[in-house]
Amino acid sequence: xxxxxxxxxxxxxxxxxxxxxxxxxxxxxxxxxxxxxxxxxxxxxxxxxxxxxxxxxxxxxxxxxxxxxxxxxxxxxxxxxxxxxxxxxxxxxxxxxxxxxxxxxxxxxxxxxxxxx
Numbered sequence: 648x649x650x651x652x653x654x655x656x657x658x659x660x661x662x663x664x665x666x667x668x669x670x671x672x673x674x675x676x677x678x679x680x681x682x683x684x685x686x687x688x689x690x691x692x693x694x695x696x697x698x699x700x701x702x703x704x705x706x707x708x709x710x711x712x713x714x715x716x717x718x719x720x721x722x723x724x725x726x727x728x729x730x731x732x733x734x735x736x737x738x739x740x741x742x743x744x745x746x747x748x749x750x751x752x753x754x755x756x757x758x759x760x761x762x763x764x
Contacts, residue, residue, distance in 0.1 A: 654730050657706060659739060659760070660723030665710020668755060670727060672734060674702025701736060701762035707755055714756045719744050725760055738763040 657664045678697040687693075704725060708714070718741045725739030743759040 655732070656728055657708070658726045658728075659713055659741070660718075660721070662713040664706070664713050664758075665708040665756070668707040668709060670704065670706040672702065672704050672727070674700065676700050676702065701764075703742070704736070704739065704760040704762060705758070707757050709753050709755050711756075714744065714746075714758070716744060722763070725762070736760075736762045
């Protein structure tokens with residue numbers, strides 16, 4: 648039976664990816680624009696939301712489910728679920744795929760998804 652990092656499962660395009668060794672959601676941010684009126688009497692700035700960036704999701708998995716070079720560049724729904732966490736991104740592009748194996752180690756894949764709208 649596979650062990651899943653923190654009890655997490657990751658699904659992309661309806662395929663549950665292999666044994667999750669690690670997962671990271673990075674760089675969710677939004678740009679801000681200063682919209683403070685010059686005529687404002689109080690000295691506090693006002694901001695408005697501009698462009699948002701959902702960042703990237705990086706993970707390391709063992710197993711080959713969904714780990715095909717033909718997936719690189721494709722976009723599908725990415726879901727991360729587990730105890731106390733639930734993410735779902737409708738526009739997750741399979742951006743990078745790497746593979747590694749070492750003596751005495753299990754084979755693993757490192758994957759990066761770029762998250763869009």
